Amino acid sequence: xxxxxxxxxxxxxxxxxxxxxxxxxxxxxxxxxxxxxxxxxxxxxxxxxxxxxxxxxxxxxxxxxxxxxxxxxxxxxxxxxxxxxxxxxxxxxxxxxxxxxxxxxxxxxxxxxxxx
Amino acid sequence: xxxxxxxxxxxxxxxxxxxxxxxxxxxxxxxxxxxxxxxxxxxxxxxxxxxxxxxxxxxxxxxxxxxxxxxxxxxxxxxxxxxxxxxxxxxxxxxxxxxxxxxxxxxxxxxxxxxxx
Numbered sequence: 001x002x003x004x005x006x007x008x009x010x011x012x013x014x015x016x017x018x019x020x021x022x023x024x025x026x027x028x029x030x031x032x033x034x035x036x037x038x039x040x041x042x043x044x045x046x047x048x049x050x051x052x053x054x055x056x057x058x059x060x061x062x063x064x065x066x067x068x069x070x071x072x073x074x075x076x077x078x079x080x081x082x083x084x085x086x087x088x089x090x091x092x093x094x095x096x097x098x099x100x101x102x103x104x105x106x107x108x109x110x111x112x113x114x115x116x
Numbered sequence: 117x118x119x120x121x122x123x124x125x126x127x128x129x130x131x132x133x134x135x136x137x138x139x140x141x142x143x144x145x146x147x148x149x150x151x152x153x154x155x156x157x158x159x160x161x162x163x164x165x166x167x168x169x170x171x172x173x174x175x176x177x178x179x180x181x182x183x184x185x186x187x188x189x190x191x192x193x194x195x196x197x198x199x200x201x202x203x204x205x206x207x208x209x210x211x212x213x214x215x216x217x218x219x220x221x222x223x224x225x226x227x228x229x230x231x232x233x
Contacts, residue, residue, distance in 0.1 A: 004158075033219055045159070045206060045224035091158050097219040101172035102149065102210060104222060106158030 002027045004094050006107035013082055014115050020067075021077045021110050023092030032096040034068065034075045035104070040088040048090070051075065079112075087114045118143055120209050120225035128231045129197050137192040137228045141209030147171075148190040149222060150182060151206040159206055165190050166212045194230075202232045 003026045013019045025034070036048040051059045051068050058066050063083075067076045079086055092107040121140045129135050141148050147166045151159035161174035165184035179195045188209075194201055208222035 035221070037224075042226070043204060043229075044226045045208075047221055047223065050221055093158075095219055097213065098172075101164060102147065102213075102219050102222065103161045103164065103172050103174065104149070104151070104159070104208075105161070108158050109156075 002029075002032075002094050002096060002105050004092050004105050004107035006090075006092055006110050008110045009108070010111045010113070012113040012115060015082060015084060017082055018078065018080050019082055019112065021079075021090050021092075021112065023075045023077070023107055025073050025075065025092070025094050027073070027094065027096065029096045032094060034066075035093040035095070036064070036066070036075075036077045037091045037093060037106075038086075038088045039091065039109075040085075045091070049077065082114045084114050084116060086112065088112060120207060120223055122205075122207050122225040122228050124228060125226070126229045126231075128233065130233050131197055131199060133197050134193065134195045135197060135230060137194075137205050137207075137230070138189065139192070139207030139209075139225060140189045141207075142223050145209035145211055145223070146188050147210045147212045147220075148184060148188065149208045149210070150190070150192045151208065152176075153204040153206055153227070155203070162192070197232045199232050202230060204229050 032053045034051045063080045089109045093104045149164040150162040153159040163173040168184045184190045204227045206227045207225045210220040210222045
């Protein structure tokens with residue numbers, strides 16, 4: 001069974017700083033997808049970024065980028081120029097689609113606080 | 117473009133009761149997945165529906181059942197509620213992908229907070 005591990009329960013940085021959240025996963029599959037979701041206090045889970053395992057290039061979305069190391073099974077999220085609105089729980093998630101079925105496996109989450 | 121909606125927002129039940137949660141997928145989506153998120157934990161996959169059939173199921177007992185309607189909306193039913201069923205229940209919608217190893221991104225609703233007393 002696939003597992004996802006986020007080793008940092010909490011992190012705190014000052015506004016405008018850069019922060020990196022760690023995620024490792026365990027799988028024997030070769031084709032899979034990785035995601036970072038953000039869950040602010042409003043509870044709504046919001047997609048931050050998505051990475052396909054077959055792509056060598058790391059995904060980027062504005063201030064958010066990932067460092068995908070397939071051999072090491074590592075998928076970290078970098079937030080540049082952090083903003084107060086980035087304060088949230090961040091979840092790393094893994095998916096290995098099997099015949100269309102799409103089950104997300106989540107890590108335990110990292111609580112990120114951006115301080116003014 | 118309406119996103120994923122869920123009802124009700126909050127619900128309080130007592131042990132042994134039954135509950136039904138509802139979800140309407142994002143416009144254009146045909147697949148609905150349900151997750152349970154206990155306090156301080158990551159979401160756990162319950163099951164997924166496509167074409168009104170349960171396509172995949174997580175490690176949850178049969179007390180958890182679901183349904184998908186022709187308009188793609190879905191219900192999650194939980195029977196014989198236990199204290200441990202208290203959680204945030206998240207619904208996510210996506211498009212079913214027929215191509216091998218292809219997948220669509222799941223978009224989540226705001227969740228239903230269930231409290232079992």
